[in-house]
Structure formats: C-alpha cells, structure tokens
Amino acid sequence: MSPITVAFDVTAPWQLNEQVSLRDESFGALAYHHGTRRLVFLKSRALVDVVRRVGDYPTADAALDALVTPDDRGRYVTALASLVRSEIIRGR
C-alpha cells in the first residue's frame, strides 16, 4: 500500500463525502464512492459511527474527543487519514 499523501489535519473540519453511500454490515460497513467507483471496508461499528458523525463537530479532534477513548485515538486518526485519502471523508 502506498504511503498516505493527502494531509489529514485533525484541527480542521471534516465530513462524510456526499458522493459516498454507507451500508451497515455485521463487521462495520461498506462505503462506496460513486465518483471514484471504489469500495472501502470500514472494519468496526465504532469507526462507522465516527465517519457518520465527524461532520457534526467543528474539527476531527473534537469528534474524536467526543466519540472515542484516548487509548483508541491514534488508531482512529490513522483510519480517518486513510479515509481522507480514499475520499470517503472530505474537508468542509
């Protein structure tokens, strides 16, 4: 897998891309980007929740403060950065 090249700034506002459909599955969700035609697997329900709600908060930091434990934070930053790269979430 290539390194993350799109900057993910946790102090910036982000949201679920409106070109993306999310479908809940037992393991998390499938995310399909209608523009890029790419399918992405979200591998936990908790991550799906963050992806759906990140747009309700002023910054990604604020969303993570509210939605995940400090211990998990690093993993979620990595996951969100990857979803920025695949255009599942976008800046607003």
Place this chain on the structure above:
Amino acid sequence: MGAESSLRNRFERGLAAPICLTWELTYACNLACTHCLSSSGRRDPNELTTAEAKALIDEIAAMQIFYVNIGGGEPMIRRDFFELIEHAVAQHVGVKFSTNGTRIDEAAARRLADIDYLDIQVSIDGVDAATNDRIRGDGSYDSARRAMDNLRAAEFGQFKISVVMTRDSIEQLDEFEALAAHYGAELRLTRLRPSGRGVDTWQALHPTLEQNRRLYKWLLDRPNVLTGDSFFHLSALGESLPGLNLCGAGRVVCLIDPVGEVYACPFVIHDEFRAGNVRTAGFRDVWTNSELFRTLREPGNAGACTSCGSYDACRGGCMAAKFFTGLELSDPDPECVFGHGERALAAKRVVLRPTPSPDHSRRIPVAISAR
C-alpha cells in the same frame, strides 16, 4: 490489496446484500459467442416486464446495492434499455453494463455519454478480427471497434475493454494494453469459465498452466488492469492478486437472470445453483433466506485441498469451473496452478459434465452481419 483473513471470513459468511450483483437483462443476442456464459441467443418470452424490472431496481436501491453489472444476452437489445438504466442511475444505483457494441452507433454513444454513474464494458476477444471473430462471430470485431470509436467521439470518457482470457487472447496481452491506451480505456481481463456454451469449448480454449503463470506475473505488474476478482485461483502462485480472493457465490455476489431467477453467481446458470425467483417474494427474500445461499455461507471444507499449503491463497478456486468440468466441489480447481485439478480430472474413470440449463442458444446458427 488482499482482504485480511478475518474480513474474508466475514464475507464468506455472507453480507446484508451483495457487493456485486449481476443482472442479465435479456437472453436475446445478435451474436452467438462460442463461450457465452448464459447460452444466450433467443429472447425468453417470460422476460421481466418493464414494470417488474423497475420494481426490482427500486428494491436494489432500497437494499443499498451500490451498483449492478448489467449483461445479457445483449442488454441494448431490450427496447426499454435506456429507460431502465436511467431509472437505476436516478436512484443512485450505479450501472456497469457489458455489451458487444453492435448497438452503439453515434446517437446511442451520445446518449450514453450523458448518463452519470454509468460504466461500459465493450467485449472483444482478440486484437485482430481473425482471433476475435473465431469466438464472437464474423464482423463482431469491426462492430466492437466501431462502438469504441463512437464512444470516444461522443467523449463518453473512460470506458472498459473487456477480454476473456483464452489460449489465443492470452498471447495478445501487450497488444490489448496498447489498444486500451489508444482509446484511453481501462483494460479488464476475465477468466474463461466452462459455463453456458463454454461447456463445449472450454477444453480447447482455456489457457495452459504455463500461460496462466505468465498471466499471473503480467497482472502482478499491472495493478490497474481490472479482473473482477476473476483470477484468484492464480494467487496460489505467490503474492495475492488485487481483490478479495474468494469465491463470492451467494455470499457477496449473485446473478439475476432475465426471467427473475436468482443464481449463486454469473457462472452457474444451472438448476443446481438456483436460489429462487424475484417474482415470488422479491430479491431481498431470496438473498436472505434461500436455502442454497445459507448453505454456501456455512464454513467451507477444503476437501481435496486440505493438505495443500496454498489453500488459504486460492480457497480451492472457482465453484463453477469445477462443477461444469465434472469435478466435485471439494476437488481442486480444474486450472489449479499445481496441476492438482488436471490430475483429479484424469483420475476419474467417468467424467459426467452437467448440461447447462436453461439454454437459450439459437437452434439454427444465424449469420451475423455488422451494421
């Protein structure tokens, strides 16, 4: 990227809805390709009506199936073809459709170019008329190239050139790559299955072990070439090819045929793999409750492949390829890269190959003329 094994296990137990749903719109076809998976030719008089087809699209949208792969037969032969794909796209169901291109004249190309979320796969099986037309019929190469020219002139954007890998076409990989580049198109290669009319031609057309090894290396070097996850049986050779690398039949894929029958995958249009009909209780009911699909979602048995160190890479290969060559589903894939499938076939004293059912081939071969 290969799916990690825990995720793959979840997929093998089935999803809330298919990732990839193939819908053959019609069995009618103006060509008569010798490897046709659906034995198409004659229209079935019991085909879904426009109203039924639209209701099915509504259900597909409600189940959040992100896109459908539309095929046939030749889907553009249906008179309501544009009405149906426009109905799908309007509900955010993306459409990828496969066509022989004969109906893509200048006007059709312009209309197609106006539709968002539409992908087109034009099928050819050789980079020259001689190679292609041996399989797809006289004039079919020229008509496919004309379709590609028209799509380019209409500024459709990036379409796909779809090629089935046969003993002949596999020798033209670099030329196919150049042809795709010429059109700014994507190249899509799929595996020849012994399904439909392929039951009769697979033996002569399927790639040799040596050709499959070359194909594997060629694909590893070209992650941008699309394969529809077709060649996961080759992943036993080493590094996994991009894709899920599993048999998705009834788990993440399925097929709806022109009369609404649901089969486990596009390559098993046969009574044994029929899960139900959308006309009875709707597609969701078939997907969720069919006994066949429930069975397919149970943990797999490696069968004869248990002792092979590569089972985790290839998962025993393609169910359809085994079934239609007369192997047991617990046998190795007939194109197992280690030759286990060939030996399993050779060891059988009597090979009983199933007859495709149903068969919509035209009974009298029809001369094909390019328009």
